[in-house]
Amino acid sequence: MKNSLSRTAKLLRKNLQKYLRSLSRWLSDTPERALLEAYQAAQRIKNIESEHFDNKKISLQSVNYTENVMSYWQVYLNKNLTIIKFRLAEFQLSRGIINISNPVLLEKLKVIDEVIEKYAMKYETINELPLSSNYQPLNINEKEVKKRLKIPNIDEIKVKPQIEKTGKIPSSIGRNINKIQTDLTPQTEEEFIKNYRISKNRTIIALKLLVLLITVPLLTQFLSKEFIVSPILERVRGDNITKIFLNSDMEKEALHELHNFQEALRFEYLLDHAPSLSSEIVQDKIKSKAVEISEEFQRKSNGNLGNVFADLISLFSFGIVIAMNKREILILKSFMDNIVYGLSDSAKAFLIILFTDIFVGFHSPDGWEVLLSGFADHLGLPDDRNVIFFFIATFPVILNTIFKYWIFRYLSRLSPSALATLKEMDE
Incomplete structure (x- = not known):
């Protein structure tokens, strides 16, 4: 019996040593491997530019393609830009751990930087945009600013009447017409697709x-x-x-x-x-x-x-x-x-009540006792009832105080209607 156990232990040690050696080789090759994959993705983008876009940027402005054809190349471009982004991050991280010095890597980095600079907006949608997807830059007309900042003479100041003139068409109809005109412009579709891609990329990153x-x-x-x-x-x-x-x-x-x-x-x-x-x-x-x-x-x-x-x-x-x-x-x-x-206000109030009743409610001590007993058994600690009861007598009270402070300080400011629903459900 002991001989079989010793043979099994030796076999496990050999397999573990073999696995550690292969893992060490894989880690040492990580910087060059990651940079090579990013370089290959950049080369694929450049090949598409030379073959189908006359060495220009992959966009509708370069070549007159149909919408379906351009959508195909757009997906191909986004896929390779994503590969470049993640492989460059892997290269930077592994390079901070493993020191490498290879002049060939500099040439590959130059090619990758050329592609990233050319598609700065596409790369920015994945890596560099702020967290709010509704962000839009503010267009400022310098001439208009200077004109508004210029101090007029007193004689030129004219007092306008306070009564607002009523037009022939109500302002709400005008606003709706302007909204329809804005929706029909081609820039609206591009902005919608851009925001959709940003939201999709963030969702994928969050789930991963x-x-x-x-x-x-x-x-x-x-x-x-x-x-x-x-x-x-x-x-x-x-x-x-x-x-x-x-x-x-x-x-x-x-x-x-x-x-x-x-x-x-x-x-x-x-x-x-x-x-x-x-x-x-x-x-x-x-x-x-x-x-x-x-x-x-x-x-x-x-x-x-x-x-x-x-x-x-x-x-x-x-x-x-x-x-x-x-x-x-x-x-x-x-x-x-x-x-x-x-979530709706009712859903928020329901989740808050459910969470508080589980952890700080009337029946929560039984759950805490089971949880702490299982944790002690998991670590091989003695199941001391005095320690468990002291924890149950103090920690849920502290947790309940934190919940009430959060509800008083933040929920009343962030969602007053949810707070009112919560009070009605408690009553």
Whole structure:
């Protein structure tokens, strides 16, 4: 048994070393690989320009194409610009970790910069635009400003009557006519498509980051525990009998299980369901059961310790994801704000009541007790009832105070109608 376990451990170590070597090679090749993919995307854009747009920019102003043909090239252009954006970000990040010096990289960077400068607006929709998609630059006429800033003479000032003249056509009809004229201009369609693409790109970025924030810590926790932490703990702890239990609760649980096994043997004997056994056979059965229980609880102890270190590694990976995606975090925050503030007042009030009742409501202590007991069992900590009850008596109260302050300070200012709906639903 021990020989098979040692062979399995050696095989796992060899596979882990092989995986780490391949990972090291992959990391060392990351800057050149990322820059090569960005360079290839830039070359594809330049090839399309030379073959179909007379070495000009891919746009309707360069060549007179139909709308469907131009839409095809537009999708192709956006795809390659996205590849350039992400591969350049990967290149900059990996270059800060791995030092490289290759003059060929400078030539590739020049080609990539030429393409980015030519399509500055397209690249800007993905990477450089502010968070508000309704942003529009303010057009200022310098002559008009100077004319308005010029101080007139007193004689030239004429007092206008306060009574507003009523035209033959109501102003609302005029505003509607102007709106129709604005909607029929070709710039309106381009602006709508541009805003749609910006919103689409932000949604994709927010959803990708949300998936990363969930999957990366979970995968890191599982992989680090299975392939790194658990083998090290098994090797360090070994078969030491004195290190079986992490706390007194685990020891009591093991003794209780052994006591139940003894009572079960006695119960079967008293009911004549089992033949009479000598004291030596009974002791052997009890001893084998004790060994089985000790092995089970040693594995459980190793798993609890492994959870502690794996959770720390997972938390570190979560921090790395946040540090590497600061701009994406802002986009995700804007995305979540749009979802929350886009809800109706009744939906906002319903979610607030549901959230507060779960965490700080009348029935919340039972949920907190289950949650804290599971967390203690996950980390191998003793299930101290006094600590749990003290936490339940203090933390939900603090949380409730924070909720009430947020409702009083911010919700009343951001959405007064939602606050009124919340008061009516509480009453």
